[in-house]
Amino acid sequence: GCNGKSTSTKGSNDVKTADEGAGTTKEADTEKETGELVTGSTKGVSPDNALVIAVETSISSLDPHNLSDTLSISASRAMYENLVMFDADMNIVGQLAESYEISEDSLTYTFHLRKGVKFHDGTDFNAAAVKANFDRIMNKDNNLRTRSRFVLTEGDVETDRIESIEIPDDYTVVFQLSAPYSPFINKLTLVPVISPAAIEKYGNDGLITNPVGTGPYIFKEWVEGDHMTATKNQDYWGTKPGVDSVTIKEVPEAGSRTAMLQTGEADFIYPMPSDQISAAETTGDITVNATTSTIMRYVTLNTNLKELSDVKVRQAMNYAIDRNAYVQLMYAGYGAPATSVMAPSISYYSEQPVYEYNLDKAKSLLAEAGYPDGFKLTLWGDNSTQEVKGMTFIKQQLEQIGIEVEVVPMEPATVSDKIYVPLEDAKINMWYVNWSPSSCDADGAMRALFYSKMCPPTSANTAYYNNPEVDKLLDQGISSADPKELTDIYAKAQSAIWNDAPWLFLGNDQNIFANKTYLSGVSVAPDGAINFANATLAQ
Amino acid sequence: MSDSKKIKPNTSFGEDDILPKPKSKMKEFIKKFKKRKTAVASLIFILLLAVAAMLAPFIVPYDPAAADYNNLLKAPSAGHWWGTDEFGRDIFSRLLMGARLSLSVALSAVGIGALIGIVLGLLAGFYNGIIEAVVMRGSDILFSFPDILLAIAIVAVIGPGVINVVIAVAVFTVPSFARIMRSATLSVKEALYVEVARSVGCKNGRILWVHIFPGTIQSMIVNFTMRIGTAILAAASLSFLGFGANVTEPDWGAMLSQGRNYLNTAPHIVLFPGILIFLTVLAFNLLGDGLRDTLDPKMY
Amino acid sequence: MGRYFIKRVLGAIPLLLAISFLIFMFIHLIPGDPVRLIVGYEATQDEVEVVRDALGLNKPLLVQYIDYMKGLFTGDLGNSIKSGMSVAELIGPRFKPTITLTICAMIWAVLIGVLIGILSAVKRGKLLDYIGMVTAISGISIPSFWLGLVLIQIFSVKLGWLPTGGLDSWKGYILPSFTMGAGIMAILARFTRSSMLESLREDYVRTARAKGLREILVIGRHAFKNSLIQVVTVAGLQIGGLLAGSVLIETVFSIPGLGRLLVDSIGYRDYKVVQALLLFFAVEYIFVNLVVDLLYGVLNPKIRYD
Amino acid sequence: MSTPLVSVKNVTKTFQVSKGFFAKKKYVHAVNDITFTIMQGETFSLVGESGCGKSTTGRLLDRLLTPDQGEIWFNGNEISKISENEMRPLRRDVQMIFQDPYGSLNPRMRIGDLIAEPLLIHTNLSAGERLKKVQELLEIVGLNAMYYERYPHEFSGGQRQRIGIARALTVRPKLVIADEPVSALDVSIQAQILNLLNDLQRNFNLTYLFISHDLSVVEMISDRIGVMYLGTIVETASKEELYENPRHPYTKALLSAVPFPDPAREKKRILLPGDLPSPVNPPSGCLFHTRCPHCTEFCKSQKPEVKLVGDNHAVKCHYPDLYEMK
Amino acid sequence: MSDELLKVKNLRTEFKRDKTMVTAVNNVSFTIRKGEILGLVGESGCGKSVTSLSIMGLLIDTPGKVTGGEILLEGRDLLKSSDSEMRKIRGSKMSMIFQEPMSSLNPSMRVETQLIEAIRLHKPLNRKEARLYSLDMLKSVGIPDPETTLRSYPHQLSGGMSQRVVIAMAMSCDPKLLIADEPTTALDVTIQAQILDLMLRIRKEKNTGILLITHDLGVVAEMCSRVIVMYAGRIVEEAPVKELYANPRHPYTKGLIASVPKLGSKVNTLPSIPGNVPDLSVMPKGCKFAPRCQSVMDICRKSEPELKAIGGDITQKCRCFLLNTQNKEESN
Numbered sequence A: 001g002c003n004g005k006s007t008s009t010k011g012s013n014d015v016k017t018a019d020e021g022a023g024t025t026k027e028a029d030t031e032k033e034t035g036e037l038v039t040g041s042t043k044g045v046s047p048d049n050a051l052v053i054a055v056e057t058s059i060s061s062l063d064p065h066n067l068s069d070t071l072s073i074s075a076s077r078a079m080y081e082n083l084v085m086f087d088a089d090m091n092i093v094g095q096l097a098e099s100y101e102i103s104e105d106s107l108t109y110t111f112h113l114r115k116g117v118k119f120h121d122g123t124d125f126n127a128a129a130v131k132a133n134f135d136r137i138m139n140k141d142n143n144l145r146t147r148s149r150f151v152l153t154e155g156d157v158e159t160d161r162i163e164s165i166e167i168p169d170d171y172t173v174v175f176q177l178s179a180p181y182s183p184f185i186n187k188l189t190l191v192p193v194i195s196p197a198a199i200e201k202y203g204n205d206g207l208i209t210n211p212v213g214t215g216p217y218i219f220k221e222w223v224e225g226d227h228m229t230a231t232k233n234q235d236y237w238g239t240k241p242g243v244d245s246v247t248i249k250e251v252p253e254a255g256s257r258t259a260m261l262q263t264g265e266a267d268f269i270y271p272m273p274s275d276q277i278s279a280a281e282t283t284g285d286i287t288v289n290a291t292t293s294t295i296m297r298y299v300t301l302n303t304n305l306k307e308l309s310d311v312k313v314r315q316a317m318n319y320a321i322d323r324n325a326y327v328q329l330m331y332a333g334y335g336a337p338a339t340s341v342m343a344p345s346i347s348y349y350s351e352q353p354v355y356e357y358n359l360d361k362a363k364s365l366l367a368e369a370g371y372p373d374g375f376k377l378t379l380w381g382d383n384s385t386q387e388v389k390g391m392t393f394i395k396q397q398l399e400q401i402g403i404e405v406e407v408v409p410m411e412p413a414t415v416s417d418k419i420y421v422p423l424e425d426a427k428i429n430m431w432y433v434n435w436s437p438s439s440c441d442a443d444g445a446m447r448a449l450f451y452s453k454m455c456p457p458t459s460a461n462t463a464y465y466n467n468p469e470v471d472k473l474l475d476q477g478i479s480s481a482d483p484k485e486l487t488d489i490y491a492k493a494q495s496a497i498w499n500d501a502p503w504l505f506l507g508n509d510q511n512i513f514a515n516k517t518y519l520s521g522v523s524v525a526p527d528g529a530i531n532f533a534n535a536t537l538a539q
Numbered sequence B: 001m002s003d004s005k006k007i008k009p010n011t012s013f014g015e016d017d018i019l020p021k022p023k024s025k026m027k028e029f030i031k032k033f034k035k036r037k038t039a040v041a042s043l044i045f046i047l048l049l050a051v052a053a054m055l056a057p058f059i060v061p062y063d064p065a066a067a068d069y070n071n072l073l074k075a076p077s078a079g080h081w082w083g084t085d086e087f088g089r090d091i092f093s094r095l096l097m098g099a100r101l102s103l104s105v106a107l108s109a110v111g112i113g114a115l116i117g118i119v120l121g122l123l124a125g126f127y128n129g130i131i132e133a134v135v136m137r138g139s140d141i142l143f144s145f146p147d148i149l150l151a152i153a154i155v156a157v158i159g160p161g162v163i164n165v166v167i168a169v170a171v172f173t174v175p176s177f178a179r180i181m182r183s184a185t186l187s188v189k190e191a192l193y194v195e196v197a198r199s200v201g202c203k204n205g206r207i208l209w210v211h212i213f214p215g216t217i218q219s220m221i222v223n224f225t226m227r228i229g230t231a232i233l234a235a236a237s238l239s240f241l242g243f244g245a246n247v248t249e250p251d252w253g254a255m256l257s258q259g260r261n262y263l264n265t266a267p268h269i270v271l272f273p274g275i276l277i278f279l280t281v282l283a284f285n286l287l288g289d290g291l292r293d294t295l296d297p298k299m300y
Numbered sequence C: 001m002g003r004y005f006i007k008r009v010l011g012a013i014p015l016l017l018a019i020s021f022l023i024f025m026f027i028h029l030i031p032g033d034p035v036r037l038i039v040g041y042e043a044t045q046d047e048v049e050v051v052r053d054a055l056g057l058n059k060p061l062l063v064q065y066i067d068y069m070k071g072l073f074t075g076d077l078g079n080s081i082k083s084g085m086s087v088a089e090l091i092g093p094r095f096k097p098t099i100t101l102t103i104c105a106m107i108w109a110v111l112i113g114v115l116i117g118i119l120s121a122v123k124r125g126k127l128l129d130y131i132g133m134v135t136a137i138s139g140i141s142i143p144s145f146w147l148g149l150v151l152i153q154i155f156s157v158k159l160g161w162l163p164t165g166g167l168d169s170w171k172g173y174i175l176p177s178f179t180m181g182a183g184i185m186a187i188l189a190r191f192t193r194s195s196m197l198e199s200l201r202e203d204y205v206r207t208a209r210a211k212g213l214r215e216i217l218v219i220g221r222h223a224f225k226n227s228l229i230q231v232v233t234v235a236g237l238q239i240g241g242l243l244a245g246s247v248l249i250e251t252v253f254s255i256p257g258l259g260r261l262l263v264d265s266i267g268y269r270d271y272k273v274v275q276a277l278l279l280f281f282a283v284e285y286i287f288v289n290l291v292v293d294l295l296y297g298v299l300n301p302k303i304r305y306d
Numbered sequence D: 001m002s003t004p005l006v007s008v009k010n011v012t013k014t015f016q017v018s019k020g021f022f023a024k025k026k027y028v029h030a031v032n033d034i035t036f037t038i039m040q041g042e043t044f045s046l047v048g049e050s051g052c053g054k055s056t057t058g059r060l061l062d063r064l065l066t067p068d069q070g071e072i073w074f075n076g077n078e079i080s081k082i083s084e085n086e087m088r089p090l091r092r093d094v095q096m097i098f099q100d101p102y103g104s105l106n107p108r109m110r111i112g113d114l115i116a117e118p119l120l121i122h123t124n125l126s127a128g129e130r131l132k133k134v135q136e137l138l139e140i141v142g143l144n145a146m147y148y149e150r151y152p153h154e155f156s157g158g159q160r161q162r163i164g165i166a167r168a169l170t171v172r173p174k175l176v177i178a179d180e181p182v183s184a185l186d187v188s189i190q191a192q193i194l195n196l197l198n199d200l201q202r203n204f205n206l207t208y209l210f211i212s213h214d215l216s217v218v219e220m221i222s223d224r225i226g227v228m229y230l231g232t233i234v235e236t237a238s239k240e241e242l243y244e245n246p247r248h249p250y251t252k253a254l255l256s257a258v259p260f261p262d263p264a265r266e267k268k269r270i271l272l273p274g275d276l277p278s279p280v281n282p283p284s285g286c287l288f289h290t291r292c293p294h295c296t297e298f299c300k301s302q303k304p305e306v307k308l309v310g311d312n313h314a315v316k317c318h319y320p321d322l323y324e325m326k
Numbered sequence E: 001m002s003d004e005l006l007k008v009k010n011l012r013t014e015f016k017r018d019k020t021m022v023t024a025v026n027n028v029s030f031t032i033r034k035g036e037i038l039g040l041v042g043e044s045g046c047g048k049s050v051t052s053l054s055i056m057g058l059l060i061d062t063p064g065k066v067t068g069g070e071i072l073l074e075g076r077d078l079l080k081s082s083d084s085e086m087r088k089i090r091g092s093k094m095s096m097i098f099q100e101p102m103s104s105l106n107p108s109m110r111v112e113t114q115l116i117e118a119i120r121l122h123k124p125l126n127r128k129e130a131r132l133y134s135l136d137m138l139k140s141v142g143i144p145d146p147e148t149t150l151r152s153y154p155h156q157l158s159g160g161m162s163q164r165v166v167i168a169m170a171m172s173c174d175p176k177l178l179i180a181d182e183p184t185t186a187l188d189v190t191i192q193a194q195i196l197d198l199m200l201r202i203r204k205e206k207n208t209g210i211l212l213i214t215h216d217l218g219v220v221a222e223m224c225s226r227v228i229v230m231y232a233g234r235i236v237e238e239a240p241v242k243e244l245y246a247n248p249r250h251p252y253t254k255g256l257i258a259s260v261p262k263l264g265s266k267v268n269t270l271p272s273i274p275g276n277v278p279d280l281s282v283m284p285k286g287c288k289f290a291p292r293c294q295s296v297m298d299i300c301r302k303s304e305p306e307l308k309a310i311g312g313d314i315t316q317k318c319r320c321f322l323l324n325t326q327n328k329e330e331s332n
């Protein structure tokens, strides 16, 4: 199954990984949706042929086997390639492998490698190189994050999923698995191949700052905390990039990021702060775009809390939220009200009947539950400006039905400290948070959050939601392979959770980015990864 | 000495004596203070602000927390004198209400910090030796910790909230007061009248309280008023970093930092808090200067 | 002077030891679990413990401290929990931007602050004095992030004269250093003014005039030189806070400096990085104080260090 | 005038001065082995140039300083080593008037409170009684009784000095130490204060230790005089003896250096060369030898002993007879 | 008179105090001849320093301003000179030394720097020459080790030494006029004797005219040929020094001389002038001394007497109504 990964906000978003590539390309059906690529709208010319991308967070490492955050993955993709990749239609196609075969018993994977590919250091890409990479990953002493993708952990026992790797000839690699593991091929989209010479030369510490791959750009420099620059790989085996170089620059302050786009210091910014879209658009040479994202915005309700244990209360609270206002206020309209427990871009999404904004209904439900005068709750969340704004909104909305909310923004580290406690120590009432399973899998979007055994400190079921039926459905889902059946199972699960309302379902925002009109070919994937392999600056 | 015969010195201090008429302590202070026009104006401004803040719940035109999603980011108009913010809340009302929090956080934080710092500095300056070494090394350590970090740590340890910001700001106010107080004490301690007091038979407590402390009050007042400004700004900086006092109740610093994204779309939402902070800090500084001059017995 | 210097440096060691201990305890006692931040929300408790063990965070605090100090004496600052990079490698490149920024800010602050201070003292009670005063107080009453954003809007976006920050050229330092220096500029202006007023009243200023010296020299050579002693002390005290307080400016102007690293590292509870930075700030504070004291001796002949 | 109220025996006081951060510890020999007595009811004066240790002597007597060596007897008590708490009750009997009428009054206190301070500390009088006393005292020193609620800065130097005197008299001390009480005052005011001090002594049977650098002032008020040079008393004598028959070359030079306000009088000045030596490194032998017009090699190496040269006339000089012969 | 060096005519200097103007120096006139020492005595606050600062044009940076009269230095009116002309005159034609020798020198500069600065302002010498010259100057004021002194900072010098340096600085450009504002008040008697001796020598050698300001009548008696007595901003009496001491005319002068204790006078009580010097802002009407005067008359409280020559002798003047009655009595 898919293992979902969360996106929290800035500060702790390094836990977000871009497993399994770019997610789906399903268009979200919001008005503002404009697709990923802005072709044909190119206006003006760029003063140079150097692409500058300004981003909010920082690149933490360039060791492609040990990455944790989306931005670092995006950046490393400038230099690195995988054996296989997702194409635009989310089909797995070869990248460094020209083709592959899977044996009948699903245990043997044979890859035929592309010939004539060279690493940036001039060494040849071949089967030995692939094996060397896997040897590095699977070596426990190297303590690399990618390893967990190929290891099965059961209690204290760890078993490698890959039994052996053979290289019958220079351009063939054969993986022998210890047991069938259908996501294996998907996982390979996240295993960039490093030059074995570089592995030898730099070692684990050195690889953080010295990426040597086969990709379209050659690493030039990385000034930690400031920028990374890579130049066009003139010897690239595939379509060469349209720009001479790409620089990914860290600009944490939203206003400054917008200003840089305005002055032309940056050609592309992500995320584009939604508050400044109107100002940015007035200059005329800037286009603001958005792609669908996999992020679900919600507020966890602690279903163990006396007041919140009543489903009527939780539903009442859901009725008290004006989701359109939420999307407008928080994302300048770049998003949509929540229509299920996960984003529409996730597979097996099933639309649910919306909790209409209806204060009367909310109040009467609350009265039925025995709280005509409301009660008091605390609302936790991260302390960034944007999150605080969202929390303020929730507070206002709930106060309309008499629920007094104390907003408590905290540092991400503090929040996680307070969240990951066993039920008896839990002080949580409500948590303003978000979740982004970057895999296609509905299981990833639900298991960690709603499965009864996934309560903290084990995992992220911070609602302490416990519905045996949902548990059963999720178990069924993971053991089934039939899409039809799965559609049905996950629809039932979504419906059950939606009605139980362990969350305040808020909305699904989009990845908003902006660029100079003379730039084309750069887009943001649903998981937030920036794709700039095909960038072109109009000259 | 009633038994002794009065001496009639060969001096006359009659009606033609040129000394001014006797005055009461307070009256004289007020009279001297009144001459300092800028200080008086500042005081009036601060008092008006304080009164407005106290009466804010009764006089604000709008509920400062009430969102109006039909009136987001509206420029100043007759309906909303200083416009509305990103939630459509009335900025004027929020600023008035915000004065409560901002002023009371700043005043109480600096007040607490000053109190502790002054006592420590006074003791350190008066009793040199162990006390001095401990206080001075302690303030060295506090000084070498970045202010912001200290604040973050305090807020992280005890959670966000008004009290915690007050504590945070107070903690980094202490060493500055302790130092200034110590050096002021050291210099006043050298004053002849302190020696006189000892020769008269005053105990240390009286010397400290009656003779030394009032001599340091001028520099304390200036530091105090200057620190008020710093505290208001520190609260704003903390908001910027996400460690503000209270995110939902209006607070000038938070308004400024949360509104910064609208600098080019709706400048009024940061302009007015900015101006108000500026005027308040200015007023406190001018008031401090005025008080210092008024308390200076040599100035008249 | 040399011996004095050595004595002061040696004298700082116990203070630094105390500070290092306090810093260590202090950071580790702040709630928040770096491991949880690394492994992610859905990782199981077992996985968390494995990582925690690997990082040595399960040992008693005192043992961790001793390990840390051992490393410190062998020049090993440890590795960042977040990125795995060695702390020295992480911090090294960040020195230059922050220190350049601080020095530029100091230059602005001293030049403008002292100038305003002198002018207001010489023209006291006149219009110029009031203008100077208001300018100075603006510096301490405008939050730096706000000033920075406004300056970017004016000088980068509207006028296009200066970049929005960054380290690409010296121009990138103008706006951030000015923003950073504004507060100190204000404080210096006020101190310069009051100490100038004091020294202008001194007898030796009258003597200088009685010689027939031009007024500008009377002020510059005689009055100001003596005010400088106070100004240096105040300025020195300010630098200490500057470096560490640079986080706001570094954020607004996208400068990869120590301040931002500090705040980020605290956010991640990246203990080793925070410890190293705090220790550096303490050393810097002690160093600046020492320099101020030495300067004091140079400026004030009554204090000798021989 | 027969019982000694004060007797000072071989008292020495040094101050540590470390100029420069790295210099060796150095000591100022502020007062060096001085001995004198003050009889009940008399005025004993100390004269000498700046820095010779006059004030230090005064402050030692008032136990604002603790002597390094020697004994100080006051009214039958040995006070040189007692604690501040033991000294406090005695302070009632010893009061001090200071040179600087500006610095010695706390500028932030009303003069009524200033004058009443000793009463507050040493008596249990009520506020009303204290006020009455203060007003009485103000009149005694020639100030308007209504001035009690004013602040020091509202008074001229002479008036402030009267306030200082009033304060010293509130608790009827036995001994008044007057440390240069008139040197900051104008001549016309100086005369007023000197007269006042004289009158008060007569009326209250006070004993004065009068400190001054002005030989003409000292002559007017003293019974006996000690001349100090570099921390030691070089000559003590009754007023008449000292002015008519000075035996120490320093005293002689001092007397001749005083400008005399009468142009008609011809004067022969003894100009002493050089400056006062530093008390940190006092000269060897006779302390005065560096400036003495009659210095011999002997003077440079040998410290002179105290010699009695007449009734109540002692001098620290190897050649006390040099002047008599002249 | 060709040997007339400085002539001050009806000088009036006012200070701004709380928006009103107070007159610190009122209608002061006197002359100093070449090589003459004129004494100016009076109690604290009577306007001695303000008079001298007015002459030097050094009221800059005080709330004070000369509002009337003429100051003629060798026939040239200083009040009409421009700032830059005044700068050239100051230090070269006339110099001034102040009461506090220690604080008159810049504490953060070596003696050398300060002396050379003064010399080079008015003499066309290079640094080296100026240094040699300053060595000579220090020698001439009797400093035993000029090299060391040159290299010292002011705090390393004693009071007497500092005052010598200040005098050397003031004399460095051979001024015609030296204004000494209480030059010895802060010094000990034995040092004072040295400095007074030095000043007498300078006058003799350079024929410098000296305005010696002091409140010490003893110093005046020993140094000056003529004396001016000031009270409350006005000259109340002017006379040759012997005449003044032998036969003071003004009641204030009389009181002043009487209240000085004299060595060997063997009195227990001094005659003294009652009361205090009036404050400038609350001056009595009429004669300013009237409130303290023992022989006050009705007229004294109503109008102010003029400064009049006594019996046609222009060297002797007095401002008192008693003079009229005395004159009348004499003429009767």
Ligand SMILES: Nc1ncnc2c1ncn2[C@@H]1O[C@H](COP(=O)(O)OP(=O)(O)OP(=O)(O)O)[C@@H](O)[C@H]1O
Residues within 6 Å of the ligand: D015, D016, D017, D028, D029, D030, D031, D048, D049, D050, D051, D052, D053, D054, D055, D056, D057, D213, D279
């Ligand atoms: N607290 C102190 N610390 C160090 N040195 C001191 C202290 N008090 C006095 N001295 C030194 O002791 C010596 C004697 O000082 P003292 O004040 O007794 O002299 P004095 O005769 O009163 O002089 P003056 O006439 O200037 O008042 C001086 O050299 C002085 O510098």
Ligand SMILES: Nc1ncnc2c1ncn2[C@@H]1O[C@H](COP(=O)(O)OP(=O)(O)OP(=O)(O)O)[C@@H](O)[C@H]1O
Residues within 6 Å of the ligand: E015, E024, E042, E043, E044, E045, E046, E047, E048, E049, E050, E051, E062, E063, E064, E215, E280
């Ligand atoms: N800078 C000033 N500002 C205001 N008033 C001043 C200033 N300087 C002098 N005065 C006033 O002018 C008057 C005369 O002062 P001046 O200094 O000439 O007195 P003086 O005779 O020199 O006294 P002293 O003997 O104390 O030096 C005083 O009343 C004084 O208050």
Ligand SMILES: [Mg+2]
Residues within 6 Å of the ligand: D054, D055, D056
């Ligand atoms: Mg003394």
Ligand SMILES: [Mg+2]
Residues within 6 Å of the ligand: E048, E049, E050, E181
């Ligand atoms: Mg004067």
